[in-house]
Amino acid sequence: YAIRDELPLKPSEIALCVASGSIFPLSNAPERNEVFVVGTAFVLPEENEPSQGRLLVLRAVEHRLELVAETMLSGGCLSICLFKGKVVCGVNSELQIFDVDEKTSTISKLASEVACISVTSLSPNEADETIALGDILYSVVVYKLVLEVVRGRQLAQLECIASERRRRDVTALERLPEAQSEMVVGDAYGNLMVMQVVEEADLDRSNPQKIV
Numbered sequence: 001y002a003i004r005d006e007l008p009l010k011p012s013e014i015a016l017c018v019a020s021g022s023i024f025p026l027s028n029a030p031e032r033n034e035v036f037v038v039g040t041a042f043v044l045p046e047e048n049e050p051s052q053g054r055l056l057v058l059r060a061v062e063h064r065l066e067l068v069a070e071t072m073l074s075g076g077c078l079s080i081c082l083f084k085g086k087v088v089c090g091v092n093s094e095l096q097i098f099d100v101d102e103k104t105s106t107i108s109k110l111a112s113e114v115a116c117i118s119v120t121s122l123s124p125n126e127a128d129e130t131i132a133l134g135d136i137l138y139s140v141v142v143y144k145l146v147l148e149v150v151r152g153r154q155l156a157q158l159e160c161i162a163s164e165r166r167r168r169d170v171t172a173l174e175r176l177p178e179a180q181s182e183m184v185v186g187d188a189y190g191n192l193m194v195m196q197v198v199e200e201a202d203l204d205r206s207n208p209q210k211i212v
Helices: none
Strands: 013-023 033-042 053-061 064-073 077-083 086-091 094-101 106-114 119-125 130-135 140-150 153-163 170-176 179-187 192-196
Touching (some): 013 053, 053 077, 053 086, 064 094, 064 106, 077 130, 086 140, 094 153, 106 153, 119 170, 119 179, 130 170
Parallel strands (some): 013 077, 077 119
Antiparallel strands (some): 013 033, 033 053, 053 064, 086 094, 094 106, 119 130, 130 140, 140 153, 170 179
């Protein structure tokens, strides 16, 4: 491997997560722009958790890094993904949705929701428009993301549709490629599980293993 280019970060700033994909506005025939996004945190010895971070949107052009846009965050960006043309971030305990405008090099927040305690895993499902998040001090929560345009303005709404009612300390989470409604989840206790959202009526109380 050879280093083609590098982007120096600020003092005490650490890159914690990166994802690649398309960003685009809401329209019938969106112009998709391929980018990769980086979430960072400013790690200071006097803070128990980061109070600031940055979201960087970049493009690689002929092996050179091109900064498309950036914005400050009110916490450390612990997880990140691109979903429905938007940037989804886990910023400390919040799930945040951002829109990127390449023409003006601006990033604007569309929605945010205090999810759990420390959002460290994100996995979207395009089919049902949901985002599954894993929390290092809690468990798995699934949100539905609804995007719409009202009077020329993009709006986003997050709706919690399911969560697990027990502490699991999730360390890793990813959708199954052949069944996007199911998730592979790893926890801090050495367990690896397959989980999915089920209706209460589908649970067999005589067989607790069916709950997860």
